[in-house]
Amino acid sequence: MSEIIRTERLRFAYPADEGGEPVFALRGVDLTIEKGSFVVVLGHNGSGKSTLAKTFNAVLLPAGGKVYVEGMDTLDEQLLLAIRQRVGMVFQNPDNQIVANVVEEDVAFAPENLGVPSEEIRRRVDGALRAVGMDEFVRHAPHLLSGGQKQRIAIAGVLAMEPECIVLDEATAMLDPVGRQEVLSTVHRLNREKGITVVLITHHMNEAEEADRVIVMDDGEVAMDGRPAEIFTRISDLRHMGLTVPDTVDLLDRLRRDGLDVPLDALTVEACAEAIAGAIAGAMT
Numbered sequence: 001m002s003e004i005i006r007t008e009r010l011r012f013a014y015p016a017d018e019g020g021e022p023v024f025a026l027r028g029v030d031l032t033i034e035k036g037s038f039v040v041v042l043g044h045n046g047s048g049k050s051t052l053a054k055t056f057n058a059v060l061l062p063a064g065g066k067v068y069v070e071g072m073d074t075l076d077e078q079l080l081l082a083i084r085q086r087v088g089m090v091f092q093n094p095d096n097q098i099v100a101n102v103v104e105e106d107v108a109f110a111p112e113n114l115g116v117p118s119e120e121i122r123r124r125v126d127g128a129l130r131a132v133g134m135d136e137f138v139r140h141a142p143h144l145l146s147g148g149q150k151q152r153i154a155i156a157g158v159l160a161m162e163p164e165c166i167v168l169d170e171a172t173a174m175l176d177p178v179g180r181q182e183v184l185s186t187v188h189r190l191n192r193e194k195g196i197t198v199v200l201i202t203h204h205m206n207e208a209e210e211a212d213r214v215i216v217m218d219d220g221e222v223a224m225d226g227r228p229a230e231i232f233t234r235i236s237d238l239r240h241m242g243l244t245v246p247d248t249v250d251l252l253d254r255l256r257r258d259g260l261d262v263p264l265d266a267l268t269v270e271a272c273a274e275a276i277a278g279a280i281a282g283a284m285t
Contacts, residue, residue, distance in 0.1 A: 011064035043217035057087035088158030094150035148179025229265035
C-alpha cells in the first residue's frame with residue numbers, strides 16, 4: 001500500500017505571548033499515512049492532534065521538518081492548490097464551512113471557484129450528495145438541517161473536490177449521538193466503498209473501534225501507534241495520559257479485576273458480549 005501523507009521530524013510552534021517562549025505543539029513527529037486506510041488520531045486537549053491535522057493540507061506549515069502529500073512538499077507555495085485538492089478538511093463546526101443558502105450551491109462552491117465546467121460541477125455535486133446520503137436535500141437551506149446533516153453537507157463539499165484523503169478535525173465534537181453516528185457511518189462508507197483515505201481526529205474513544213490504525217498524541221509527540229486492539233489494551237498507559245478507553249474495554253477491565261477471565265481486546269459491543277458470555281460459561285464448567 002502506497003503512502004499519501006508523510007511527515008519527517010515535523011515541528012510546529014504557536015507564537016509566544018509577549019515576553020514568553022514559543023509554545024511547541026509538535027515535537028519531531030514522524031508518520032506515514034497509507035492510501036486507503038482509516039486512521040484515528042487520539043489525544044487529550046493540547047496534545048497536538050488538531051495541530052497535526054492542520055499540517056496535512058497546509059492550513060499550518062512546519063516550523064521545522066517536512067510534510068509531504070503524495071510527495072509534494074507543503075512548504076512549496078506553487079503546490080498549495082494541488083495539495084488541498086488531494087487532502088480535504090472537515091472542521092468541528094459545520095456552520096463555519098457552509099457558505100451558501102442552498103445545499104447544492106454550497107457543495108458546488110469550491111469547484112466553481114476552480115473554474116470547473118458546469119456539466120462537471122453538476123456531476124460532482126450530485127455524486128457527492130449521493131455519497132453522503134443527502135441527495136434528497138439538494139434544494140434545502142443548510143441552516144434548517146440538523147448538526148449531523150450539516151456536517152454531511154460539509155463532507156460533500158470536500159468530496160466535490162474529488163480528494164484522495166479527508167481529514168476530519170473533531171468533526172463530531174459538537175454533535176449529539178445520532179448526528180455523530182451519521183457522520184461516522186458516512187466516512188466509513190466512503191473509505192470502504194470509494195477507497196478514500198480517512199484521518200479522524202477525535203477525543204471519543206468509541207469512534208476508534210473500527211479504525212485500521214490508532215495514533216495517540218501526547219505533548220506534541222506520537223506516544224502510541226498501532227491497531228485498536230493493541231492500543232486499547234494498554235489501559236494504564238492511556239489513563240496516565242489523561243485518556244479513557246472505549247466503554248467495552250472499561251467493562252471488560254472491571255470484570256477482569258473482579259476475577260472473570262475475559263480478554264481486553266473485544267472492542268465492539270457484539271464482541272464484548274460474546275467474550276463475557278464465553279467467560280461465564282467457562283467459569284461454570
